[in-house]
Amino acid sequence: MVGIQSASEVTSWLVTGRILFLIIHVLGILCFAYIVARRMVPLLRAERDFRFDHHWLRLGRVLKFWLGQWKQPRYKLAGTLHIFIFAGFIVLAVRAFSVLIVGVSENFVMPGLAGRAGPIYDIITDYAATIVFLCMAIAVIRRLVFKPARYAVPPRYGKAHTADAIVLLSLIAILMVADSLFAAAKAAAQSQPGQSIETLAAFSLPWILQKVLASMSLPTLGRLYFGAYLVHELTFYFLLCYRPFGIQFHVETSLFNIYFAKLDREILKPVRWGVAEEHMNQVKSFGVKTFEDFTWKHILDFYSCADCGRCSDNCPANAVGRPLSPRFISIKARDYAFQHYPVIGRALDGTALVGKDSGGIYSEDEIWSCTTCGACETECPLLVEYIDKIVDLRRGMIDDGNVPQSLQKPLKALESRGNPYGKMEKKKADWANAKDFQQTCRVKTLDHPNDADTLYFVDSITSYDDRMQSIGRATAKILNHVGENFGILGAAEKDSGHEVRRFGEETLFMALRDHNVDAIKASGVRRIVTSDPHAYNALKHDYKDVPPVEHISQVIASELRAGKIKFNPVDDKNNVYTYHDPCYLGRHNQVYDDPRDVLDAIPGLKRVEMTRCRDRSFCCGGGGLMLFYEPKEDQRMGVKRVQMAAEAGANVIVTACPFCMVNMEDAIKVAGLEGKMTAIDLAELVDQQIARESQKVA
Ligand code: SF4
Ligand code: SF4
Secondary structure, eight states, X not given: OOSSOOTTTOEETTEEHHHXXXXXXXXXXXXXXXXXXXXXXXXXXXXXXXXXXXXXXXXXXXXXXXXXXXXXXXXXXXXXXXXXXXXXXXXXHHHHHXXXXXXXXXXXXXXXXXXXXXXXXXXXXXXXXXXXXXXXXXXXXXXXXXXXGGGOXXXXXXXXXXXXXXXXXXXXXXXXXXXXXXXXXXXXXXXXXXXXXXXXXXXXXXXXXXXXXXXXXXXXXXXXXXXXXXXXXXXXXXXXXXXXXXXXXXXXXXXXXXXXXXXXXXXXXXXXXXXXXXXXXXXXXXXXXXXXXXXXXXXXXXXXXXXOOHHHHHOHHHHTTOSOOHHHHHHHHHHHHHHHSOSSSOXXXXXXXXXXXXXXXXXXXXXXXXXXXXXXXXXOTTOOOOHHHHHHHHHHHHHTTOOOHHHHHHHHHHHHHSSTTOOOGGGTTGGGXXXXXXXXXXXXXXXXXXXXXEEEEOOXXXXXXXXXXXXXXXXXXXXXXXXXXXXXXXXXXXXXXXXXXXXXXXXXXXXXXXXXXXXXXXXXXXEEEESOHHHHHIIIIIOOSOOOEXXXXXHHHHHHHTTXXXXXXXXXXTOEEEEOOOTTTTTTTOOOHHHHHHHHTSTTOEEEOOSSOGGGOOOOSOSGGGGGOOOOOXXXXXXXXXXXXXXXXXXXXXXXXXXXXXXXXXXXXXXXXXXXXXXXXHHHHHHHHBXXXXXXXX
C-alpha cells in the first residue's frame, strides 16, 4: 500500500497480520456459530408450529416490515433513529465484509465495486458510518438523560437492561469510529506530498478524522491504521458473539421472526398444531405450562423482542396499573431461556411458568389481566405475538383447574345454560317481546328452515342485559327499516363462546360453537348480522361452515350508500360526538370507516377524534368474561377512556359494542361525569335518527 504497510503485512507478536486476522476470523466465526447453536436448543425442544407456507407472501412481509421498517414511524423520534441505524447497517454490511477480508488478502475488492461503483459506494459508507455513529450518540443520551418512560422497568418485572443497551450502543459507536479511523489513516497517509489522495465524503466522520491526522508522520499513521483495523476486527467479533446474550439478538433473529410471523392474526392458534379437533382427547396436556410447551416460533419471538417498550406503552392493562406489561412477558421468558439453556453447561429442568409461589416467572393475575385487545401486537415493529401465548398460558391454567374464583360461576352457567348469567334459555328472546317494541317491529324466531334470509345473532349480553336489550331492539328496527327478511334463533342460540375461548376453555368453546353451527345450518339463512363485535369475530374467524357475517355498522353503511337510509338532523347541535373503536371491530377486523361514515352522514352531527383512535384505540376494559373478573388495577380502563373522550372535547361517546357500552356507562359514573357525558351505541343512535315516513311492521 502507498506510504504505509497494509494490515495483512504488518508483523506483530511474531506473526504477520494475515495470520493474526485469519486466527481472529476463525475463532470469531466458530464462537458465534457455537453460541447460536446453543440458542437453538430450546427451539428444537419446543412445540410444533406450522409456518412454512405462503413463501411469497412471507417474503413480501419481510420487504415491508423488515427492510421497509414499516412500523417504525409510529414512534417519530425513536422510529427515525432506528430507520437511520438500520439503513446504515445495511449499507455497512458489505463494507464490513470486505474490510474483514482485507486483513487476510490486502487487495481484495468486493465484486461489483472494482470500477466506478467503488468510490461511490465508499462515499455512501462514509456517510452511513457517520450517521450510525451520531444515532448511537443520540440513543445513549436518550437512554441516560431523557429516559423515556417506556424504557423504565418497574421493580416487579426485574432489573433494567439499560446497562446492556448502553454497552451495545457504545460497541457499535466504537466500531464506527474504528472503521472511520482506519479509512482516515489510510487517506491521510496517501495525502502526504507526492502521493495520490483517496476521496473521503466531505464532512463525514472519516473526513474529519483525516483532517485531524493530516500532519502526522507516516510511521504514526501506519500504527494508527493497523491499530484501528485491529480494534475494528475485535469489536466486530465481540459484538457478533455478545449480541445473542441480550436485546441485540434481534439483529440476527428479526428477519426470521418477521418471515415466520403469523399471517392470520385473527385466528387463535389451535391447542396443538398438527392435532385435529376430533383427536383432541388424545392430547395429554392443554396449553403452556412449562417453557418447552411454547412453540418454536414463540421462543423466536422472545429472542427477537428489542425491548423497545412500544407494546407496553400501548397496553391498556399496563396503563391502568394491572400487573401486566407485554414487554415483560417476552423479557422474562428470554431471561428464563438464557438461564435454563446456558451457552456453557447442561440445560436445567423445566419448571412451571405460572405461579410466583411455585417459582414461575408469571403471576396468575398477570395472565388473566389481558383483554386480548391486540394493541401490543399492532404496535410491535417485529411482529411479536402475544394473544396466542397468553391464551395458551390460560389453557394450561384451566387444564390444571386453576380458574379465578369469580369466573367459576359464569363458566358453569355457560356449560349448563349456554350463557354466563345462568338465565333460562326460553327467556333468550324476551328482549323482542316488549309490547311497545312489537308495535313497530316484529322479530320472528327461526323455528323452521328457510323462514328468513338473514339471521340476527344476538349473543348473551344483548339478549339478557336489560340495558343492552335496547341495542338488540335498535338493530332489529334498522333491519326492519331496510326491508331485511330476518329472524333470530331465540332459545336455540347459545353464547358465541368468543370470550370462553380467549379465557382458555377450548372444550367448552367447541361445545357452544358446535351447537350454534348446527342451529344456524338448520335455519337455512344465507347471511348473519350481529351487533356484537365479539360474536362477529367468533362467527367470522372461530366458526367454520357458517354463512358470511356482517356487523350492523357495515350493514348500515352499505344501506346508507344504497340510499335506503336517510337521517334527520341531530336535535342538539351543541353535542360533540366521538367514536370509540371496539377492539374486536377495529383492530381485529379493520372496520374503522363504516361507523365513522354513518356518523358523518347524520346532518348537524359534530364529530371529533380521540388521540387514541382506530388501530391505536384504547380498550374499554374488555368484553365477555372480563365483566366477571376484577383484576388489581389503579384505575378502570373505561375511566381512562372517557377521560380521553373529554380531553378530545366530546360529550357523547358512540360505540358499536354492548360490552363497550357497559364499561363506558359505568366509567362515566365512576369518573363523576354523569350529566356531562353520555354513551350511546351506534345502532341506537341510527335508530333514533332514521327518517321514517311511517313505521313499518314486518
Ligand atoms: S414485543 Fe415488540 S413492541 Fe414489545 S418491547 Fe418487544 S420489540 Fe418492542
Ligand atoms: S392484548 Fe391488549 S391487554 Fe393483552 S397484553 Fe396486548 S395490549 Fe395488553
